[in-house]
Amino acid sequence: MAMKKIYYGWYLVAACILIYMAVIGTGSAAYGLYVKPVAAEFDLSRATMNTGMILFNVGMALTALVVGRLIDRFPLRPIMIVSGIVLGGCMALLGLSDNLMLDAFVIVLPLAAGTVGAGTLTVTVLLARWFTKQRGRVLALAAMGMSLSNLTVIPVIGHLIAQYGWRHALVLSGIGIAVVVCALAMIVRDRPNPDEVEPGKPSVAVAGAPALGVRLTVRDILTNPHFWLIGIGAGIGLAIMQTLGVSLVPLATDGGLTIVQATSLLSVMGITAVASKLTLAVVADYFDRSTLLASCFTLLAIANATLLIDHSYGVLLAICVLIGMASGTGAPLYYALVADRFGTISLGTVRGLMTPLTAALAAVFLRFGGEVFDRTGSYRVMFVSFAAAAVIAALLLLAPRIFPTKPELALTPAT
Template sequence: MVAIAAVSYILLYGITYSSFGLYIVPVSDEFGLSRADMNVAMILLMLGGGLASPAVGWLVDRFPLKLIMLVSAIAIGAALAVLGLSHSLWLDAAMVLIPLPVALAGAGYLGMSALIARWFVHQRGRAMALSMLGMAVGGIIVPPALAWLIETTGWRYSLLVGAVAVVAILIPLFALVRAPEAKDETAAPAGNDVQQEVQSERTGAPLAIGEIFRMPLFWTILLAACLSMSVMQSASLSIVPVATEAGISMLEAAFLLSLAGAGTTLGNVLVAAIGDRIDRATILAGMFLILALGNLIFLNGKAYYLLVSASVALGLAGAMTPVFFAFVADRFGSNSFGTVQGLMFPATSLATAAAMRFSGEVFDRTGSYSLMFKAFTALAIAAALLILTSRFVAARSNRQHPAGPPLQSQ
């Protein structure tokens, strides 16, 4: 299951999120769009995912994952093909808003992460990190390949190649997916002595939406996620535009994306080694501070070696995703993982959309990303402080929900 997840992440995220920056210049030139207008495409993708995620998460916790993933793979391939062939901005916007984000949720960050959370209890952090190495590897190998296709054959042909690859590779892989046998999640390993005493996970039926909304822990984690993920996505999206504005070629800018992917790969390897040994809130706080450092480096110079350093820092911080997913599964139980993540994603999507629009407006109005990087540095530090407070909020949540098994503290 880990190998299937890794390969799917390579394709899904390598072709979409990791390579979106490659399309900003050629697409904006063809359609006469501003940078802020181009960022609307990613905003629509995030908003579409946010609107669909509660329903997709509910389905993930209640219906066969194999069926959801197979349908999603077909939808992703179809959406990419339409984007490659369409000459209508309205049709493009519809594809980016509805079928593409819904299918990415079903085959990727909700469906696949729920599958890993259910298959692994004692080594959940390691399994999440190893599977999400696919995101990092995709960020290393896919952008240069797409950049070459864009420069030699055009951006439209590159999307058609991506559509064929998704359908031809993922459908046979997803056909191999199977549900795990029922597992007892009441005795996850305590790890080393820096962890708090491990308490039992909630098991059985998924948590009701109303119960989740009444948990202070949910809102604390959600706010930290909104701040960190919006900064992460928006700063990463700006790597290529910042580089090209500094006079760097498209291929050299794509190399920065590969370096960010290499940083995420290294981060995931480290998470796989320590993710089940150290309190996950502490790991997340450290990654948020690295994210702040990356933005601070971008703020203080545009020399290529500084761009390299900042890209690697953003890449390292990108390894927050598997830690966060394991963190959520620990706190709320794997049977409620899809529902909780689905409820969080609309807010994180709106926050990311706002941050992306903000970044585009800052450049269009000032001709520079400096104000954006200043704001992002402060927001990343705030996210680190928030996630650290989740330990206190977790203890309160456990006391306030005595009827069932307490939420796991690690």
């Protein structure tokens, strides 16, 4: 009896897990580890350090508009290879540079473009093209790479910083990311061949999604109410996650914890996020994605409210569990929800247009968090504001269910 051939898309899922681990683990996830040593060397405030992440988000917003259009029109493999080289080179340059203006330029343009092209945008488009019936499951599995980076890449970077300094850590990270992305990009194929059929049957969530087989114009996308509800709602939730991630290590060390203890908090967050993604992989295609995402942001509201009570190590561990559950499910649900609502033909363009919206929200929240600390000496006002904002984000995502938009008005592409 001949062995059943494995669907090639599953090999791409495995590759995307590793790409996420490398790109996210050495980039945004590790940013909090660099905050205090870089601030000490350049005599920068906490708000100024958060501005570095703001510049990064602004850069991704600007470059995603271009990269998203390129993804819809050109093969993904060369885009990923060039982006991986650019990303690695920029990280090495940041480790060698003493010029803050040069650093800002590198972060806002080439580093951001490399990150978008190497993985954060290309991975979701690639997997959405290969999987329709199991899209939620696949995106959840691939996103495990983001969480696994907290268990694998983050401890390594923390060790490198402690032993050799932040500059050497950046240079070595740059070399590693370039090698990993370029190697994995070699197996990438844009779409399945006609004889490659995704196994399984359509799930409940996917069966109710619209099938858009034509390319949407920018006007179609921007006049779609779902674009704004999803973009603003998800953008607020993701901004809260990112700001908490950047602030967690400084918050812990300000309270007397060592860098090793603070790093262990990120590991707990990563373990919880992995477990959440595994759970999501089972249920994602059988429940309404907007409801699941709203529930995820409700956890963020609870986490911020709890941070108002205590900052002891035990409480911070519990908070990391809540944040891990939210971060573990938030991103893949957001990506799947966008793909369901707009189809895959124009997914690169839709994600490219939505990125400036989410990046602007992230910039506001990051700067707000830094300013709150610098002006008050604590994050208390930030926690109160974030708890309320997380509730608003959940309501925005539930709005289409409460006040549904007619499909023919919301999703019909231009002829």
